[in-house]
Amino acid sequence: MATSPGPGSGSFPEARFYRLAMESLPDTVFVASSDGRISWVCDNVSAVFGPEPATIVESETVASLLSPAFVDPLAPDTRRLENQPVTVTDSDGVAHHFLVTVTRMVDDEADEVDVVGADEVDAVDGPLVYACRDVTDTERLRGELADLFDRITDGFVALDTEFVITDVNDHAVELFGRPRADLVGTHLWSFAPDPESTRAFELLPLALETGEPLSYETYFEPQDRWYEARVFPSDTGLSVYFRDISERVEDQQALEASEARFRALFEGTLDALVLADDSGEYLDANPAACDLFALPRAELIGRSVADFASQEFDFESAWSAFLDAGSMRGEFELVRPDGDTRVADFAARANIRPGEHLSVLRDITERVERERQLEVQRDELAHLNHINRLVREVNLAIVGADTPNEVLSGVCRRLVAADVYQHALVATETAGGRFEVSAASGLTAVAAEAVVAAFERELTAAGRRATSVIAPTPAAVRSTVDTDVFGCFPLAYGETVHGVLVIGADRSGETPVLVGEEQHLLDDLGTTVGKAITAVTARRLLHADEVVTLEFTVDDADDVFNELSRRVDARVTATALVPIADGRHACYLTVDGSDVTDEWDAETLCEAVESLDGVGACRVISVDDDIQLEVHADSSPALALEAQGTHVRTVTSTNGQGTLVVEVPAESNVRNLVSGLVADYPQTRLVRKLTERRSTTRAGYVGGGLSTTDDAARSLTEKQLAALRAAYAGGYYDWPRRGSSAQELAEALGVAPATYHQHLRAAEGKLVGAFFR
Structure with missing residues (x-):
């Protein structure tokens, strides 16, 4: 290693100290002159720059080793330059990053000088000591961290303890809408329109105080966005991560x-x-x-x-x-x-x-129930339509019957044949007050007798015009017939009950329906059959060669003829009884009495008659010799018997006591007829019963049909006969006419004058035709 010139060139101990100190430093140290020639390097220089220390001293310069910029980089008045970055690329093309600190060595006796930036430093031209710290790995990690920092999807803001922004990432730049340079160094609260109203103003100091991380959601009004913030405190400040959660919040x-x-x-x-x-x-x-x-x-x-x-x-x-x-x-x-x-x-x-x-x-319980009821009603309506057709068929079937028994048998047979009812029978009351079977269909004679015996109470009630429905069928009847329900319906017309129709039906577990509208239809059928029996009885009476004559005394106060005779104090005789509407009759009467014409005029007489119970209207026809009246009445034994098909021969009353003579067919049930009459008029008594042959010369009847065997006369309809009888009894044929006009007669019968003329002319035509034939 080069040792001269080098640091610590004084005494040995001092030089050795400096050498050991430099060798122990982690940095790479070398010494160079102001012109860039290297005079000394430390031992670890090879690990950093590659060549051996001796080679570097001999052949390298500061310019080739670091950069030309580092050849005497210190200004004359500067002794030290710290941490200057430099990048050096080795022969393999790998970049190495250094922080270089340059220190000028001065004489120990020179004045003290400061580091970079010191003022008034003497210029010293001494060797330069270069301390190179390899920060390649640190820069690499810093770059990776910066790249990661910018690539995270959350925004990041670093704050110091005074809430001044020290760093931001790209997402934070986007949030604040300002360049990074404008953000760093700016106080965080300057971006909040009203800092004290924001959650961060309260929570960030809390995080600094407690040292605990926290998270919260906040609304950032300038951007109209919601953010979730996570705050991590440290000794130097806060790291705040935030992400846009507006979509999630929305x-x-x-x-x-x-x-x-x-x-x-x-x-x-x-x-x-x-x-x-x-x-x-x-x-x-x-x-x-x-x-x-x-x-x-x-x-x-x-x-x-x-x-x-x-x-x-x-x-x-x-x-x-x-x-x-x-x-x-x-x-x-x-x-x-x-x-x-x-x-x-x-x-x-x-x-x-x-x-x-x-x-x-x-x-939908009520709706289901309504639908069920509608279905039941539809079934009932279909059933009633069937019953209606059946009733019409029964009516047609009994039109041609010649005897009451034929009527009853036809009714029972038709009801069962229509497959609506299983059983039908007619029970009539006997002289002993018991009932017997008169006609039956759909069950044996033994079964019919069992039904009559079991329903004696209901039959008695029906004899008084009270309908009964029996369900379920009593066990005594169940043993002989398989039927769910029975009904008893009176066959009545006027004051007479001709019998009781008993109908058995099998409804297969359904609620018995011989009630309601079906009951009304069957009640109407009973009335129709009763009327048919009455008509057959009247027709047979017309054709009978032998009749039964019944004579009654009538003492009943509510008999209209008795009341009239008592009121006018005279003898009252009926000359004709003509049926009109509402069950009433137009009664044509003659009032005989020497003082009647003197005491009564037409007006007061009509007022007196109309005040009587059971009288609807009164009209004076004539007051010449005897007084002739037309009285509309509905309360009298004579009128009750006339409505039942009998022929009323005589009706007279004197001073409240009357006599009534009628004719009935020889086979008639006289007991039933009399008992029914007496039930309604208790003071009426049968005083004579006589069977006799009909006389062909006898005068016409007061009520009922004509006493003639002529077929043309018998062909008159009820309306034609009523029109003819009213005309004859009302004095229409008198000449000069002193009696009723056709209009008056039409009013009496409750029809239009033209209709009355039609019936009258038709009746006259039939009689005249029979005379000239």
């Missing part, structure tokens, strides 16, 4: 808004909403669901869908199918804890959130 806010909307919808909707987990256990429920399940929310949460299903419902299979499908719709029969069953229309969707499944239920 997503979170949107999620919270969505959750709020969902919660508002969940709580406020009228439909029941329930959330269930993967096992079907309820996690949440809205108020509508609590109402549907009839449980408070606290008791509903934690229960399973299976807890509210019917026993027949396979919950496990249905729930598994729902989770596999992801959605499902349908109806669910929900059984409440109190046992009440509701029907819910549901729409379910799986995994609206992982492991959470939403079901929307709507109570």
Whole structure:
């Protein structure tokens, strides 16, 4: 190693000391003159610069070893230059980085001088000591760190303890919108519009004080962005990392808004909403669901869908199918804890959130019930339409019947043949007050007798015009017939009940429906059949060669003829009884009495008659010799019997006591007729019953048909006969006319004058045609 000139060139101990000191330094040290010639190097120079120390002393200069700039780099007034960077490339092209400190050696006796930058330093032309520190690895690491520093996605700001920015990365530059040079050295709070209102103003000092790292989220108003900051304190200040979380915050806010909307919808909707987990256990429920399940929310949460299903419902299979499908719709029969069953229309969707499944239920119990009722009503309507057609067919079937028994048999046969009713029979009351079978269809004679025996009480009630429905069928009847329900319907017209129609129906477990509209139809059928029997009876009476004559005394105060005779104090005789609307009759009367015409004028007489019970109107036809009246009445035994098809021959009343004579067919049930009449008029008594042959010369009847065997006369319709009888009894044919006009007669019968003329002329034509034929 070169030893001259070198440091410590004084005494040996001193030189040895300096040499040992320089050799022990980590830096590479060499000494050169002011013109750049190297005079001494330390032993480790080869490890740094390559050549051996002797070679460097002999052939290298400062310019070739370091750089020309380092040949006497010190100014005359400068003794020391510290840490000057220099890069040296070796023969392999590898760059080495050094920090070079240059010190000028001066005489020990010279005045003290300062380091670089000192003023008033004497110029000294001594050797220069170069201390070269190899910082290649440090620079490499610094470069890598700077590169990493700039490449991290988070923004970075380094702050000192006074919150002055000491360093930033590129992302921080983008955030602040200023160059790096403008940021470094600037106080952090200068970038905040209102520092005291920001979270950093409170949290950063806290991190410095506690020495604990922390994180927070903050809104940066200038950029309208949200950031997440993580703060790491150290002895020299704070390292703040931050990242833009605006998208996440917006997503979170949107999620919270969505959750709020969902919660508002969940709580406020009228439909029941329930959330269930993967096992079907309820996690949440809205108020509508609590109402549907009839449980408070606290008791509903934690229960399973299976807890509210019917026993027949396979919950496990249905729930598994729902989770596999992801959605499902349908109806669910929900059984409440109190046992009440509701029907819910549901729409379910799986995994609206992982492991959470939403079901929307709507109570449709009332709708289902209405639909069921509508279906029942449709069935009932179809059934009633069938009954209507059946009733019309029955009506047609009995039109041509010649006897009451034919009417009854036809009704029973038609009802069963239509496949609506299984059994039909007619029971009539006997003289002993018991009932017997008059006609039957669909069951044996033994079964029919069993039905009549079992329903004696209901038959008696029907005899008083009270309909009865028997369901279920009594065991005594079940042993002989297989029928669910029976109904008893009176066959009545006017004051007479001709029998009781008993109908048996098999409804296969349905609610018996021989009630309501069907009952009304069957009641109407009973009236139609009763009227048919009355008409057949009247028709047979017209054709009968032998009749039964019944004579009654009438003492009833509510008989209109008795009341009239008592009021005018005279004898009242009916000359014709003509049916009109509303069950009333136009009664044409003659009032005989020597003092009547003197005491009564037409007006006062009409007022007196119209004041009587059961009288609707009164008209004076004539007051010449006897008084002739037209009285509209509905209360009299004579009118009751006339409506039942009998022929009223005589009706008279004197001073409140009357006599009534009627004719009925020989086969008529006289007992039933008399008992029915007496039930309504208790003071009416049968005083004579006589069977006799009809006389062909007998005068016309007061009420009923014509006493003639002429086919043309018998061909008159009821309306034609009523028009003809009213004209004859009302004095229409008198000449000069003193009686009724056609318009008056039309008003009496409740028809238009033109209609009355039509019926009257048709009747006259038939009679005149029979005369001239």
